[in-house]
Amino acid sequence: MKISIIGAGLIGGSMALKLREKGIADFIYGIDNNQQHISKALELGIIDAGTDLEYGIKNADFIILAIPVDAARMLLPTVLDLVSDQQTVMDAGSTKAGIVKAVKDHPNRSRFVAFHPMWGTENSGPQSAISDSFSGKAGVICNKEESAADALQLVEKVAENLDMHLIYMDAQDHDIHTAYISHISHITSYALANTVLEKEREEETIFQLASSGFSSTVRLAKSHPEMWVPIFKQNKENVLDVLNEHITQLRKFKAALEKENYEYLEELITNANRIRGILR
């Protein structure tokens, strides 16, 4: 199978590495508006050739769209304009409602499968791609009834080769749940980093005292704005909803401390500990 990866970055690159390793990709084209990423992807053996959008789409059996979600929403209709009934397009975007809406009435809608791999890191670009990354993680397919049976089957086979298990969801429900379980964590981490940078002006002290607690909670704050601003923009209402709840929760901790209500503080922590029973 010939594959074209639009966006030879962390996700596109990691998928390319794994699909080649599994032997389902014979030839991989890379399409990226950053030429340095194409050069790096070639150097690392992620892609076999860099090309332009039209050539890459016309000459691939399977097309993976792995660019920021606002760009994906804009580009997907053009990608579908160029495909035939023999080709399948899959995206990798972290939000889904806007993307499926953008192509709802497109004549080639059924060639597209809306996909979200629930794996990633705070790093970006082809240099950060890792082949054994998606193993054991969930792959979410949205609005499967809008995709042709053969396109769906191909994406299911690709997910299986990425060693992922599948979850099927409505795109709007997906965006609600990912606001709660993925997107809010990034805002808290960015806010935590900004808080510490504001209060602790001695960077050397941050470096010397930071242990696993701070490092793990602030890891997501290293994630780049080119990916995350579009996610927050596309999922604004759901993110605002969960952010309001998060601010309420922060205020509860503040009130417990201000009032020296340590029983209430213990209650808040004990309730939070319930997460241990869910994520072991």
Ligand SMILES: NC(=O)c1ccc[n+]([C@@H]2O[C@H](COP(=O)([O-])OP(=O)(O)OC[C@H]3O[C@@H](n4cnc5c(N)ncnc54)[C@H](O)[C@@H]3O)[C@@H](O)[C@H]2O)c1
């Ligand atoms: N990083 C994660 O944790 C993660 C996890 C799951 C899904 N995703 C989704 O995967 C997609 C890609 O994210 P990533 O982490 O691989 O980002 P990345 O920055 O590592 O890679 C994106 C690549 O797309 C290129 N690009 C950007 N706009 C383009 C355009 N209009 N045309 C062609 N190329 C373009 C960039 O140059 C870059 O090489 C995003 O939609 C993101 O929401 C990311």
Ligand SMILES: O=C(O)C(=O)C[C@]1(C(=O)O)C=C[C@@H](O)C=C1
């Ligand atoms: O672990 C990370 O660094 C991630 O941000 C990965 C993560 C997440 O778990 O929130 C981020 C965005 C996605 O769309 C999927 C996965």
